Amino acid sequence: MPRPGARALLRAEVVRSLRFSGLVWLAEADGVPSGMAACAQASPAPGDSIHGRLLPGRWGYVDTLSVAPAARGGGIGRALMAVAHRELVRPGTRGTFLFYHPANPLSPVFWHRQGYRPLWTMWIRRPAWS
Template sequence: MIPEADPLPEPADGQEMLEVDGAHGLLTHTRVAADELEAVLGPLDRWEFAPRVSGPDEMAALLTRLNQYLESHPERPGEDSMAAVEWPSRDVGMTAVFRAFGFVPEFVMIGRLRGTDLVAEPGNVRVRRATPEDSDEVYALQMVETRFDAAVSGAVERDNTEELLRAQLAESLKLDEPMIWVAEYEGQVVGMHRGEEPSEPQQAWLATRITATPVAHLICQAVKEEYRGLGVGTSLANHVHTELDAMGIGAAVGYHAMFNPVSMPFWHRVGWRPYWNRWVRTPAV
């Protein structure tokens, strides 16, 4: 289900092509402003590397070249920096190489294909699309997920994270059918599932990650702690899966922290499988 890798483009501003015998990779350097919502995902100084290699030895040589480049760069990465490489999860031959160079599989992109069997659920949870009246509950549940992610990954809750998330959610909830669902248990909203509104750039990027089309990019699911273990999460997932299948969505994908003890067993139980590991080194050097 992973597409063949396209040839890397010619470097643009902020990019550099690094080469060794049998391998090359495109390095993209970006700085995220602390007042952007993107800043919650990790360090502000980011070095993203896209390798094309013929084997583990060539990957090791290319990562050695990457280290040399970063250490000698005029803007040598400091403490608030990261280097990141995404690589297919099942190519375990590269695992030892990434570990040897100090990379940790911080996030994993998981996916569920259309028609994957649903799992049993208790039946006492009502799931529906969110409305503007649910904004406070949706926001609170989003912050539950954001803070949990920060505890198990390199995600960072910043001073303005709450303000930015509330504004983003308010825009989504203005839509007639937002990509946000809520779960009610005994009349109370206790869970939320959220996806990203589809766009052409998003679909173009997802086409490099999975061959199914079209693809839904799901962002998060959260259940209030006191209601976990009652089947709320399973009911949410089943409802969203059923809706997406009926819409003709070929696959749903999303990320979770590799070291999240809740996400790993839950998503695999409801039919999701790993596709890409996001290997991260913090700081970048």
């Protein structure tokens, strides 16, 4: 689903991630931004969305991966995730996790190729006019 204001949302995501985790990678082609990955470290705690879904301990969290439409299919997402995985999976880290929309025609294919499999599925219903 295209998001109105996607550029502003991605900019805010980068700023937020730099402030809180510092785990942000940007890709560029010929000086033009072409992709970004924003990640964090997370540990399940009572009351959060991963408590009871992941084993206790430290996990790498892939928050946002975005590649410009014109740059898709060229390996930028794969390269960003190679760097992210290398940085996220350190000694003492159990693994990595992420949330993605299974109905998105691009997400499941990409994430399965990265080795991810669904642990649980949540469906959200929205009014058609939103």
